[in-house]
Each structure stands twice: as structure tokens, then as C-alpha cells.
Amino acid sequence: MRVALFVTCVNDALYPATGIATVRLLERLGVEVDFPPAQTCCGQAQYNTGYRHETEPLVRRMGTVFEGYDHVVTPSGSCAAMVRENYPRIARRAAAEGRGDGLGAIADSLVPRVHELSEFLVDVLGVTDVGAYFPHTVTYHPSCHGLRTLGLGERPRRLLEAVRGLELRELPGAEECCGFGGTFALKNPDVSAAMGADKADHALATGAEVLCGADSSCLMHLDGILRRRGSPLRPLHLAEILAATEGEPHV
Amino acid sequence: MSGTFVGMPAFPAAARDAVHDPTLRATLRHATHTIRDKRARAVAELPDWQRLREAGKRVKDHTLRHLDRYLLQLEESVVLAGGTVHWAADADEANRIVADLVKATGEREVVKVKSMATQEIGLNEALAAEGITAYETDLAELIVQLGHDRPSHILVPAIHRNRGEIRDIFRAEMGAWGRPAPDGLGDSPAELAEAARLHLREKFLRARVGVSGANFMVAETGTLVVLESEGNGRMCLTLPETLISVVGIEKTVPTWRDLEIFLQTLPRSSTAERMNPYTSMWTGTADGDGPSVFHLVLLDNGRTDTLADEVGRQALRCIRCSACLNVCPVYERAGGHAYGSVYPGPIGAILSPQLRGTTSEIDASLPYASSLCGACYEVCPVAIDIPEVLVHLRERVARQGGPGHRVEKAAMKAASWAMDRPAVLAAAERAATRTRRLHLARLPGAGAWTAERELPRIPEKSFRDWWKEREE
Ligand code: SF4
Numbered sequence: 001m002r003v004a005l006f007v008t009c010v011n012d013a014l015y016p017a018t019g020i021a022t023v024r025l026l027e028r029l030g031v032e033v034d035f036p037p038a039q040t041c042c043g044q045a046q047y048n049t050g051y052r053h054e055t056e057p058l059v060r061r062m063g064t065v066f067e068g069y070d071h072v073v074t075p076s077g078s079c080a081a082m083v084r085e086n087y088p089r090i091a092r093r094a095a096a097e098g099r100g101d102g103l104g105a106i107a108d109s110l111v112p113r114v115h116e117l118s119e120f121l122v123d124v125l126g127v128t129d130v131g132a133y134f135p136h137t138v139t140y141h142p143s144c145h146g147l148r149t150l151g152l153g154e155r156p157r158r159l160l161e162a163v164r165g166l167e168l169r170e171l172p173g174a175e176e177c178c179g180f181g182g183t184f185a186l187k188n189p190d191v192s193a194a195m196g197a198d199k200a201d202h203a204l205a206t207g208a209e210v211l212c213g214a215d216s217s218c219l220m221h222l223d224g225i226l227r228r229r230g231s232p233l234r235p236l237h238l239a240e241i242l243a244a245t246e247g248e249p250h251v
Numbered sequence: 252m253s254g255t256f257v258g259m260p261a262f263p264a265a266a267r268d269a270v271h272d273p274t275l276r277a278t279l280r281h282a283t284h285t286i287r288d289k290r291a292r293a294v295a296e297l298p299d300w301q302r303l304r305e306a307g308k309r310v311k312d313h314t315l316r317h318l319d320r321y322l323l324q325l326e327e328s329v330v331l332a333g334g335t336v337h338w339a340a341d342a343d344e345a346n347r348i349v350a351d352l353v354k355a356t357g358e359r360e361v362v363k364v365k366s367m368a369t370q371e372i373g374l375n376e377a378l379a380a381e382g383i384t385a386y387e388t389d390l391a392e393l394i395v396q397l398g399h400d401r402p403s404h405i406l407v408p409a410i411h412r413n414r415g416e417i418r419d420i421f422r423a424e425m426g427a428w429g430r431p432a433p434d435g436l437g438d439s440p441a442e443l444a445e446a447a448r449l450h451l452r453e454k455f456l457r458a459r460v461g462v463s464g465a466n467f468m469v470a471e472t473g474t475l476v477v478l479e480s481e482g483n484g485r486m487c488l489t490l491p492e493t494l495i496s497v498v499g500i501e502k503t504v505p506t507w508r509d510l511e512i513f514l515q516t517l518p519r520s521s522t523a524e525r526m527n528p529y530t531s532m533w534t535g536t537a538d539g540d541g542p543s544v545f546h547l548v549l550l551d552n553g554r555t556d557t558l559a560d561e562v563g564r565q566a567l568r569c570i571r572c573s574a575c576l577n578v579c580p581v582y583e584r585a586g587g588h589a590y591g592s593v594y595p596g597p598i599g600a601i602l603s604p605q606l607r608g609t610t611s612e613i614d615a616s617l618p619y620a621s622s623l624c625g626a627c628y629e630v631c632p633v634a635i636d637i638p639e640v641l642v643h644l645r646e647r648v649a650r651q652g653g654p655g656h657r658v659e660k661a662a663m664k665a666a667s668w669a670m671d672r673p674a675v676l677a678a679a680e681r682a683a684t685r686t687r688r689l690h691l692a693r694l695p696g697a698g699a700w701t702a703e704r705e706l707p708r709i710p711e712k713s714f715r716d717w718w719k720e721r722e723e
Contacts (some may be wrong), residue, residue, distance in 0.1 A: 035715075037715060037718070040671065040672075045666070047625060055667070058667060061671060092632060148626070177580045179580070182623070189703070194584045228703060
């Protein structure tokens with residue numbers, strides 16, 4: 001089984017610990033992970049801001065970079081959703097506008113092979129207990145694209161519930177958007193911050209030590225709000241919790 | 252669309268006041284959360300909900316694809332049943348038709364059934380300019396009208412008002428419009444409803460002209476359908492001598508049988524009821540029963556333009572249930588007024604810029620008034636993929652350019668250029684890392700970000716560099 005890590009541009013530049021944890025976790029489970037260095041970004045920010053044409057070269061790059069891998073794993077629900085939901089759309093529209101050359105084939109080939117991390121663990125590897133140890137109280141925020149576009153359902157929670165030492169606390173209003181939404185956070189800063197403040201309040205009300213999510217961009221937004229308040233609640237990516245063991249605890 | 256919203260500021264500015272008004276936010280939050288929870292329970296009762304949703308979507312799509320044919324069939328059926336059909340290309344034409352019809356009756360006042368289409372064209376204001384007074388008879392519309400206010404929700408136009416405010420409005424304003432509020436009016440729902448009932452009854456019994464919209468029009472029979480909860484609509488539809496219905500052309504369904512789908516999905520999606528209390532249907536005129544004169548004004552007002560857009564046309568499937576408003580986290584914080592249209596919330600964000608075009612500041616900002624969380628798509632009973640249309644309209648706005656978009660376009664192009672060159676990306680990451688304590692606050696957009704959030708910390712090393720070192 002040839003597995004490639006699609007780390008995503010946000011994780012690469014701002015949250016390398018998420019990528020490192022994903023690699024450690026997968027290797028511990030016996031998966032041989034490759035990181036093709038020619039990868040960059042899925043084009044989500046451009047696409048969602050209305051620059052569809054600008055994403056076409058990135059779709060092509062994703063196709064070339066991940067050609068030949070049985071599976072592409074990414075620790076980002078929204079980037080996985082971008083490929084699965086929007087690549088076929090981009091290809092269809094490009095073809096209708098006479099720029100189709102090969103984009104449809106790239107989308108068709110990528111869609112079934114791209115998996116968000118929890119999907120890969122549960123559906124492809126068939127594990128829910130990944131042998132992690134994390135003796136802390138945790139509350140989980142399911143990001144919108146993982147929740148609604150990918151339909152991750154209970155997968156992330158089942159993984160967390162199997163972690164030894166971890167106590168999972170219910171997050172009130174878990175399914176509500178945190179207010180990040182890519183460029184939405186910049187274009188509508190007041191509404192975005194109000195949504196984030198409510199999410200932070202709910203997370204704090206659980207009394208948990210850690211706010212877990214599976215999308216670094218949402219966590220970045222929430223981390224920004226929590227740090228501004230001087231709150232001790234720590235946002236952590238799911239991969240980092242699942243990578244932690246007794247021998248190699250998360251610090 | 253209605254002139255009352257012309258010159259509105261862009262959405263972010265319009266939303267700012269609402270976001271920072273704690274009373275308004277609490278009122279909106281309470282109202283939307285109550286109704287969304289009830290809706291979820293009402294929908295969960297139907298095991299075939301997803302199939303009903305798919306069926307509703309298909310009926311609407313089919314009708315839209317053959318709308319020209321169904322509209323002609325509708326016209327024929329209405330005329331055969333004794334009605335008269337008028338075609339209105341835009342708001343001005345529709346308003347003129349209605350004003351002329353009212354004047355021909357010699358009347359100076361009309362009673363109204365709550366209708367989005369007449370709000371969209373600003374009918375009340377247009378009639379007032381001709382010396383005709385239009386009385387809203389829906390309780391929430393009455394509150395908005397008496398309060399010299401604008402509707403803030405499709406179904407509950409006065410959602411932004413609490414009981415105390417409503418009592419004050421009734422006390423201060425009812426007298427000028429007819430029967431005044433009873434002395435010592437309190438703010439209990441029963442007292443407020445009774446005051447409205449007494450005030451309105453007088454209007455129903457006096458009025459000789461009624462104006463309505465319709466939820467559906469059946470092409471094969473020429474039947475119009477209104478679903479409502481209070482019974483005021485039934486009064487307006489049956490007591491006057493003349494009935495004028497102004498309806499958007501997209502409200503057509505081919506057959507009587509198609510109604511079965513929507514009579515299940517609409518009430519559950521909007522008021523979370525299994526069935527709405529009043530469903531009124533009328534087909535032309537009948538001797539000695541209901542209005543003796545019936546006019547149907549078929550309204551285009553941007554709809555055929557919307558129909559021409561392959562991605563955007565799905566917005567015309569909308570049955571105005573308002574479920575998308577009630578689940579929308581942006582609507583919940585920004586309130587309905589910020590959308591600058593009678594169609595607020597997610598559906599407003601895709602419908603208004605299509606009906607009105609994207610040239611005004613408010614219309615160009617509406618496609619961005621969403622975090623694309625997808626909750627609206629999930630609840631929509633006719634499966635309108637609102638996020639898809641939002642992104643599609645963003646493309647239109649971005650291409651047309653305008654304030655902010657030139658810089659943005661350059662940034663997006665630059666990003667795509669760099670992202671297509673991994674070596675450039677790696678170099679940029681290294682540069683950021685080296686100077687990580689210095690420059691982040693100067694990034695474009697950092698100002699908006701940092702008002703209420705800290706910026707992310709730049710790590711010591713990118714993932715790419717960690718991997719490279721590990722491989723060596
Ligand atoms: S878009 Fe869908 S959910 Fe929103 S009002 Fe229309 S029918 Fe209802």
C-alpha cells in the first residue's frame with residue numbers, strides 16, 4: 001500500500017506539528033508514509049473566494065503529485081472536502097468553457113483516493129484504538145466541512161473515546177460553525193469573531209483542558225480568540241492527540 | 252426590488268451594529284434556536300423526508316426547465332376559471348398594474364395577506380404614493396408596519412422585536428391606523444394577540460379589495476394556494492369583492508398532485524408543524540362565493556435572468572420556508588436587516604444579487620456573507636446547494652472587480668503562482684520563519700484579523716523542512 005501525506009499549506013507553514021504527528025501516528029500503525037515535496041495547496045482559499053480559474057493549475061498539480069499512490073491522507077477535513085466536492089465541479093466547468101484537457105480524469109482519479117485522517121484510520125485501516133495515551137480532559141469541535149461535506153459522523157469521536165486516559169466532554173452546540181470560513185474571517189470580521197466567541201464560550205464551559213479539532217484553520221481562529229482572552233484552554237489537532245503515547249507523550 | 256433598501260452599506264458594515272447589540276443578539280438567538288430544534292423534530296417524524304426533498308427538487312427543476320410552457324398553461328386555466336392575467340416584467344410595471352386595478356374599483360384601501368412578492372416590489376409604498384392605503388393583516392407584518400420598520404425574517408418578520416417592544420408599538424401606533432390598543436395593554440402573548448385581532452377585524456369587514464401573493468400556482472387547474480397560520484389570510488382571500496394576487500413566475504407547479512409534496516415539506520420546514528392551520532386555495536371566481544373579480548399579476552423582476560444562469564437558477568426552487576435562516580450562524584448574529592433586502596439569510600444572499608444584479612455595494616457583498624458551513628443546504632427542503640451558488644456568485648463579483656477586488660485578485664493570482672512552484676513556497680516559508688517575530692502584523696488583512704484575535708505564531712521550521720532533514 002503506497003500512502004502519501006497531503007499535509008496542506010496551512011499545516012506546512014503554520015502547524016508543522018500536525019503533519020509530524022500524522023506521520024508518527026501512521027508509521028506507528030505500520031503504514032509507510034511518503035511526502036511528495038512537489039505538493040503545495042488544494043486551492044480552497046482561491047476557489048471559495050471566487051477565483052475558480054486560478055485553482056485549475058493547482059488541481060493539475062495535485063493530480064501529478066499524487067499520481068500512483070493508493071491513498072492520499074490529509075489531516076484536514078476542509079481540504080479533503082475541497083477535492084471531493086469541488087474538483088469534479090471545477091473540471092466540469094472548465095470542460096464546458098473549453099479548458100477541459102485532463103482535469104476531469106484528474107478529479108475522477110483523486111476523489112476516491114483522498115481521505116481525511118479519521119476516515120483513513122477507521123475506513124481504510126479499520127482501527128479505532130490507535131494505541132494512544134493522553135491523560136487529559138478533551139472536548140471535540142467537528143468542523144463544518146468534515147461534518148457536513150464529508151459526513152465524518154462519529155469517526156473522530158470514536159477514535160478519541162478509545163484513547164487511554166482521555167476523558168471526552170460533550171461540547172454544547174458542537175455542530176455550529178466556529179466562524180472561520182477562510183476569507184470570511186477577514187471579509188466579515190465582526191460576525192466571524194462573534195461566532196468564534198460563542199464557540200470559545202461553549203468550549204470553556206465544558207471545563208476541558210484541550211479543545212480538539214481536525215482542521216487546523218478552524219483551530220487557528222479559535223486559538224487566536226482564546227489567546228486574546230488569556231485562556232488556558234489549549235486547541236490541539238486530532239492527529240496530535242492520537243500520536244501521543246506513554247513513551248512519547250504530547251508536550 | 253424595493254426601493255427602500257437602495258443605498259444600503261455593504262453587509263459587513265450593516266452587520267456590525269447587530270453583532271454588537273446584546274439584546275438583539277439574544278432575541279435572535281432564542282428565536283432561531285427554538286424554531287430550529289422544533290423543525291428538526293418535525294422533520295425526523297417523516298421516514299421518507301430525504302425522498303420528499305428529492306421529489307420537491309425534481310418537480311421544481313422540471314417546472315423551471317419548461318417554465319414558458321407551464322406559464323401559458325397557467326394563464327389559460329386562470330382565464331378559463333374567470334380570472335384575468337397580467338404580466339409584469341419588473342417592479343414598476345407590477346406596481347402600476349395593481350394601483351390601476353385598485354383605482355378602477357373606486358377604493359382607497361386594501362387589506363393584505365403577507366406576501367414576499369409584494370414586499371419585493373415595494374407595493375405598499377407605491378400604493379401610498381397613489382393615495383391608497385395597504386393594511387398588513389399578518390400579526391408580525393402588522394408589527395413591522397405599525398413600527399415603521401422593515402421585516403427581518405421571511406416567516407417571522409418581527410423576529411427582532413421582543414414582547415415589550417411590541418406592546419409599546421401597539422400602544423403608540425394602532426390608533427392612527429384604526430381601532431386603538433385597549434387601555435392598559437400588557438405584554439402577554441394573549442393580550443397582544445387579542446389587541447391585534449380586534450384591530451384587524453374592523454379592517455377585514457370593511458375592505459372591498461384584497462391583495463395577496465401565493466405559495467403555489469397549479470398550471471393544470473389555475474389554482475392558487477396560500478399556506479398560513481393565523482386565519483387572517485383566509486379572511487382577506489374570501490371577504491373582499493376584488494382579489495389581486497401578485498406572484499413570482501417561479502411559484503408554478505404543473506399539477507394538483509405535485510402539491511402533496513410541498514404541503515408536507517413546507518409546514519414542517521417553516522413552522523415545524525405537521526400541517527399548517529390554514530390552507531386556502533382558489534381557482535378563478537365562483538358565483539356567490541368569495542371575490543367576484545380575480546386578477547393574477549405574474550411577476551418576473553429578475554427571474555428570467557436568474558433562470559438563465561446554470562448554477563444560480565436553483566435559487567428559484569425556493570419555497571420561502573425560512574429554514575435556512577433559522578440554522579444560519581451568520582443570520583443569527585447579523586440579523587435580517589443587514590441583508591438589505593426582503594429576502595434575508597442564506598437564501599437572500601443568493602437570491603437578491605441575482606434578482607437585482609451585483610452592481611450595488613450591498614449586492615456585491617452578499618455572496619460573501621457566509622462562512623460556507625453548509626447548514627443551510629442541509630435543511631433546505633428543495634435541496635438548494637446554497638454554498639455552491641454563493642461561491643459561484645463570488646466569482647461573478649470578483650470578475651466584475653470593484654473596491655477591494657483588484658488587490659484581492661492580485662493576491663490570489665500571486666498565491667496560485669507561488670503554489671504552483673514548491674521551491675518558491677519553501678523559500679517563502681523559510682523567509683517567514685527567519686523573520687517570524689517581525690512582520691506578521693503587516694500582512695494584508697491582519698488588521699481585521701487582530702481586532703479580536705491573536706495572529707498565529709510562526710513555527711521555527713516548516714513541515715517540509717522537517718521532512719527534508721529527516722530524509723537526509
Ligand atoms: S432556500 Fe430552502 S431553506 Fe431557504 S427559504 Fe428557500 S426553501 Fe427554505
